[in-house]
Amino acid sequence: MNERAALDLLTEHGALSRARLGALTGLSKPTVSQLLARLEAAGLVGSAGTSEGRPGPGARLYALRGEVAYVAALDVRPGRVRAAVADVTGAVLATHTLATPARPGPGGVAAQLTAALDGAA
Incomplete structure (x- = not known):
């Protein structure tokens, strides 16, 4: 404690x-x-x-x-997904914005989210 x-x-x-x-x-x-x-x-x-x-x-x-832990956040809006990676103190280390089509292709939304996170990471 x-x-x-x-x-x-x-x-x-x-x-x-x-x-x-x-x-x-x-x-x-x-x-x-x-x-x-x-x-x-x-x-x-x-x-x-x-x-x-x-x-x-x-x-x-x-x-x-x-550097002992990292967090990721996603902001999903029509037309784009923004991902950010921060350390445990809250310092943002990287961001990535991915334009998204109205109709997701193969893999759908999960593929878009993964691509945005990969870009930030």
Whole structure:
């Protein structure tokens, strides 16, 4: 549950320090350090630099690794299909628009959707 809470916060807020993650979750510093170590070992989070703007050394920031999962979306309208592929952080990586005839050919609509997704991928 702690890991899920941390992933949700990293998704919502972007890069966070251990201290900020602890403050947002209410977890102790050792617990936050352990969960971040587990998430790093699993490849779900990684270092995102250091914080700036405060006196002293910057705190290490952690962020969700976008490449751990991808999503695809389709926008189907008369005359066209638009496909988009994004990473788990929501960053759109590619889009593809395919003009579609009023009467689909062999394979029908499924072939058009597949072609649009292939184009975006």
